[in-house]
Amino acid sequence: MVCALLHDIGDTLGSYNHADVAAVLLEPFVSAENQWMVKHHAIFQGYYFFHHMGMDRNLRDQYGDVPELFKRTAHFCEKYDAAAFDPDAETLPLEFFEPTVRRVFAEPKRTLYKAAFEKIG
Numbered sequence: 001m002v003c004a005l006l007h008d009i010g011d012t013l014g015s016y017n018h019a020d021v022a023a024v025l026l027e028p029f030v031s032a033e034n035q036w037m038v039k040h041h042a043i044f045q046g047y048y049f050f051h052h053m054g055m056d057r058n059l060r061d062q063y064g065d066v067p068e069l070f071k072r073t074a075h076f077c078e079k080y081d082a083a084a085f086d087p088d089a090e091t092l093p094l095e096f097f098e099p100t101v102r103r104v105f106a107e108p109k110r111t112l113y114k115a116a117f118e119k120i121g
């Protein structure tokens with residue numbers, strides 16, 4: 001859920017690498033698999049529009065050697081990213097998501113400073 005909400009958070013800082021920016025920001029708070037998904041979502045999302053720009057919509061196929069990550073990211077793009085472009089899609093108010101976002105960002109799970117955080121409690 002948090003990845004779906006924030007996977008494009010890097011858009012304003014990284015016009016050419018927004019997915020990289022988002023992956024770095026989310027890294028301390030999400031699993032390695034979800035970070036990979038956010039980092040690569042832009043290429044997977046391209047399946048839905050790259051061909052309209054003269055690009056290869058199957059650029060995502062280069063990640064066929066990591067089938068579980070491929071499946072996770074393709075599913076994420078189909079269910080959440082591509083679906084979000086539907087102006088008639090049903091949405092929930094932001095307040096619905098707030099508790100989950102607060103819980104996920106309450107404590108970093110993967111950080112170089114984890115040992116130091118554990119010492120101070």
Ligand SMILES: [Fe+2]
Nearest residue numbers: 007008041042
């Ligand atoms: Fe994106």
